[in-house]
Amino acid sequence: MSDPNRPFTDEERAGLYRAIFERRDVRSQFLPDPIPRPVLARLLKAAHHAPSVGFMQPWDFILIDSLDVRQQVLASYHEENAKAANNYSGERQETYRSLKLQGIIESPMNLCITCDRSRGGSHVLGRSSIVEMDLFSTCLAVQNLWLAARAEGIGVGWVSIVDQTKLAGILNLPDNVYPLAYLCLGYVSEFLDQPELQAKGWRSRLPLTELMHGNRWGQPMDDETLLNALKS
Structure with missing residues (x-):
């Protein structure tokens, strides 16, 4: 284990900032190549080393390579995406419908990072005033994984257009476990110069x-x- 008091070298610091600024939400550039297990293990370890309120570590990781499971999630996405499109009209709706917002089937692996809202018991240190801190902590695990993935040359896409209740049912989650992030993972043909929504003029x-x-x-x-x- 490295010395935590050792200053970062210029190269290490530059690598961290590069991962932050070049991280992308990937939807369209996935390659079919499988992620080697040692690499996947490094990503999961990075996620597991996120900070958490009261050190409760509320996350679990569901690795999904089943086509049947992914097709069920994709069906939920299509249903929710059709509803979302109706939030817009005219040219804005046309632009929305042209966007590819998921890579559920194209990516070689899906990963759901969940939040066990009961982990640590009824009184978790630091959570008495802000009960959502377990959700925020799990988001930090997502970000850790995302930055580590970028450093490994692996793309990540967060599929947020799904019904969380249906997703919980598809994944057989207990009532106390919330499906916080449904992610698509895989090597990519390229990382875009800028976020896709920015490149396509959405924002x-x-x-x-x-x-x-x-x-x-x-x-x-x-x-x-x-x-x-x-x-x-």
Whole structure:
């Protein structure tokens, strides 16, 4: 095990930031190549080393390579996606319908990261005021896995357009376990230069300087050095 007090080298630091800035939500670029088990093990270990409130570690990992299971999830996606399309009209709806928002069948593996909301008992340290902290902790496991996957050259896509109740039924989840993230994993033909929704004109990245506040909401930042650094 490395020394946790050793400073990161320039190369290590650059690698971390590269993974952050080049991480993509992949839907269309999956290759059929299987993920080697040692690589998959590294991704799962990275996820499992996420921080969690009260060290409750509320996550479980369901690896899904069954075509039957994936087809059931895909059917839920199509049903929910048809509903979502009706939120838009005209050209916006046409653009929405043209977007590919999942790679459930194309990716060689699906992974559901769940949150056991009962893990740790009825009183979890640090969760008494914000009961959703178990969900937030599980999101950190998702992000850990996602960044590790990018470093390994593996794409990840989060399928959020599914009915969570139906998904729980498909995966036979207990009542206390919530299917937090349904992910598609696999090697890809390319990582896009920018997020796909940005590239296709759905939304643009907001300027960070416009999202900064000083001390309270709506008060301007008076740190010009920081604001200039954020613009660079």
